[in-house]
Amino acid sequence: MNKALHNLLQNNLQDLAAQEGLDPEQITSGIQDGSMVLLGNPAHSECLPTLVGQPARLKVNANIGTSPFLQDPELELAKLRTAEQAGTHTVMDLSTGGDLEAIRKRMLQETSLPLGTVPIYSVAQKYILNQEDPARMSVSELMEEVSRQAEQGVDFMTLHCGVTRRAVALAREGNRRLGVVSRGGSLLARWMEANDAENPLLTEFDTLLSICGDYNVVLSLGDGLRPGAGEDAGDAAQWEEVIVLGQLAGRARTNGVQAMIEGPGHVPLHLIQSQIQGMKSICNNAPLYVLGPLPTDIAAGYDHIAGTVGATLAAYYGADFLCYLTPAEHLTLPNENDVWQGVKASLIAAHSAEISLGRKEALERNQRVTQARSELDWSAIAAECLDPRLVQKRREGFASREECAMCGEFCAVKLFS
């Protein structure tokens, strides 16, 4: 356990135990055995220490940030506030357009939620915007960027350390329908092929550990080879990467650095259980951070819904941390409404999974809503639901009535009492 983590844990253990409904010993041992991570970089002032890893409560992440086509820092700050209000537990700044450092620093100032980044974006941006090949980036530039962001207070970083030459070769040989759909993964694959060299995030892994250990930056070991189509799910390239990530998570743990594993991607429904359990098992139960998974490829515009199906199952089978998908996925940057919808959809997945996992707090919340329904107590229903203001809004014009406007006097609760 690195010193920053040790201090963070010592100062917050009792509060965390109370929040999570866990014994302090469960948390300490979960962090020690690597099945939980505690997010919080001491350089991120007033960061809310956040525990990820079941049986801690499922956590939700919202991705925000500019793109080369859409770079409005104020909009991104508005999205940050929206994500917070909707109930996200963490935020990732995935900006790739504009003054990335200024945006990141501003977000770190503005939010007390743990903030994640993908440092390779900042390095690649310099090349891409100059119309140079990002394969020209140097290893030292990458390490410097990681170090700079750690100093700035970034709490977790996606690092695609498992995109090895062997894994990329497997992806090429395996006739994937969509080769690489991760931005970081594709940048590294391109770099390796152009430079005839191994992934620098792997060869310099000890340097990464040293930097991250100093600031308790949690490694989010990225799935650069996640399937981008249902048909690609579960191929050799994907599992090769998982094996490497599992080994790296072990090395991190030995060196007192926390790590979690990122997961797929596009995965048909019937493969979600084996994917999640396989990843957890190969990675010695390191926290699993999933994007979706998406059980269909045709839902662009509604991917937050398709993703909720996958995320609910994934969480039930062991995933710990749910990265939202918004209605904008595959199409454009999310706007504020997309952010809101994405967070709420992920919270549905989290709550549904927690119900079936028998988590006390989730069960009690269900019970409170049900009790309020049996009494037609609309203010209590609204208060316990996912979006109290929306419940109230949908009842506008009928709020003085005891029944809802769907059934009116045909209210079953009233007819059978």
Add this chain to the structure above:
Amino acid sequence: MNKALHNLLQNNLQDLAAQEGLDPEQITSGIQDGSMVLLGNPAHSECLPTLVGQPARLKVNANIGTSPFLQDPELELAKLRTAEQAGTHTVMDLSTGGDLEAIRKRMLQETSLPLGTVPIYSVAQKYILNQEDPARMSVSELMEEVSRQAEQGVDFMTLHCGVTRRAVALAREGNRRLGVVSRGGSLLARWMEANDAENPLLTEFDTLLSICGDYNVVLSLGDGLRPGAGEDAGDAAQWEEVIVLGQLAGRARTNGVQAMIEGPGHVPLHLIQSQIQGMKSICNNAPLYVLGPLPTDIAAGYDHIAGTVGATLAAYYGADFLCYLTPAEHLTLPNENDVWQGVKASLIAAHSAEISLGRKEALERNQRVTQARSELDWSAIAAECLDPRLVQKRREGFASREECAMCGEFCAVKLFS
């Protein structure tokens, strides 16, 4: 097989086989053994014959109709058109406010999709709006209403024949959190207790069979005791009703009348498989028509999302027919946007399940989207996605660019090629 069904099948078997990608013999034997039903009342002019029952393609139903608080027939017709445009396969008119007969007749004129109803609503309305107890309705009134609607062309009817005295007693004894949440179920439970008599839809089941046989009205045997809270799922009352419904489906089959079974409801994720498989098994594989199921009770305002989680799993485990839930569920009548969202969400469930069930057409559609993505061919992506216009709309302002506005020049597809 009743005569109307015999004619319908004979006239449409080749087309149905082509549409469904099935052998004609599969369809004929599916209908004969009761695992499929063919919707289409000869009195509903130009009704599109629609096959329900796997391995036929999953079908989606959209509920529309007025309520006592919200009765605008024109709005309901607009919702009908919206549901059709969104891709629903059937529609149910659940109107309980205004001139129910006029609304129903107009809908039957306006749509060629099979139309379903809940006849007890029309009978109960007369009492409820006069502030009389609907328990005063007579058995003959009920039978006359079923007969009238069959003559008018209604293609399927929800009849809660399994809400027996024994089942209601089990619900009362079992300490359900929410006793009866079905409008039809609560009306019948109230009627039985007030009249100290058995469910008239059960005692007069032979009359129902005779009426429905004349017009090939498909019985949709309603789940009046479906759980209205996750905690209530799977109690004795629920299964008692399923047992009765299974027996009644058998009686219907013997008498040449088609029947399907309605399913839950609020069901935690981990119980969906056993619920669906149990219902299919008890009911001798009659088509299962599900509402949700909802794996969480807290998602009012977003129940179309929570319902998609349940519906996807339900369909994968054997449900055949998905009744949509909209964002208005539990709160108010759906508006046009709600209808659109509800249908699209259900289509996500249907497609996701069909992928995992290995259905050829679904797999090929996924492949076409993926191929289009690998070529960044946006018009093909839009065409194959669930909502082509939405895909185009989200790309407005950037449609001239090859990449999407989410990644811009960071496009993984372009970086790794």
